[in-house]
Amino acid sequence: MTTPANRASRHTPNRRGEGDRLRRDLIAAANKLLAQGVSHEKLSLRAVAREVGIAATSVYLHFPDKMSLLLAVYQEHFEVLARHLEEAVAEHAAPADQLRAIAHAYCRFAGEHPDAYQVMFNVPGSTTRPPRAIGEEERPGLPAVRIVQRVISACVDAGIARITDPWTATLCLWGALHGVLSLRTARPTAPWPPVEDLIDAIVATHLTTPAARQ
Structure with a gap:
């Protein structure tokens, strides 16, 4: 044995x-x-x-500590997410289409990697002060956030963004997409429209001009 x-x-x-x-x-x-x-x-x-x-x-x-291990766990997941987002952006030239592609890529990632998504966004975090300060560049999700901010900044520059602060817009987009995914999981029998339609509706609230359908 x-x-x-x-x-x-x-x-x-x-x-x-x-x-x-x-x-x-x-x-x-x-x-x-x-x-x-x-x-x-x-x-x-x-x-x-x-x-x-x-x-x-x-x-x-x-x-050396639990925080270091947690950062390593999240680093692996966020690298995959960031790669999905970059690939989605690369398929389009127009900022509005890039934003729509990013939103769909985020939700596809959640569907294709449910365990990873659970760990990344649904596991309760610590409410106590970490044993050491976490530098900005140590934060595993930063590259993914920067991809979204870059696209939203392009939308702002093109004059098609309803929210002109890219950071605020990034948080609002993330919160809306996560909310839809979480609600659909928690209440699967509700009469939800197709998830693709919900994603398009969320993106539309962020733009003054519609993005093209893929």
């Missing part, structure tokens, strides 16, 4: 690549616990270590 001690020995970083594998295992274990509904507050390095099958002290070989 495999015991925790035996599993821990397999994770001892004594071979080339073993340390990287353990780091990936720790990120995957933390992500699994978060996807199961564990909040930032209740997630512990001890629980993550137990999920992997190693001694709790081994976690510190890769992550």
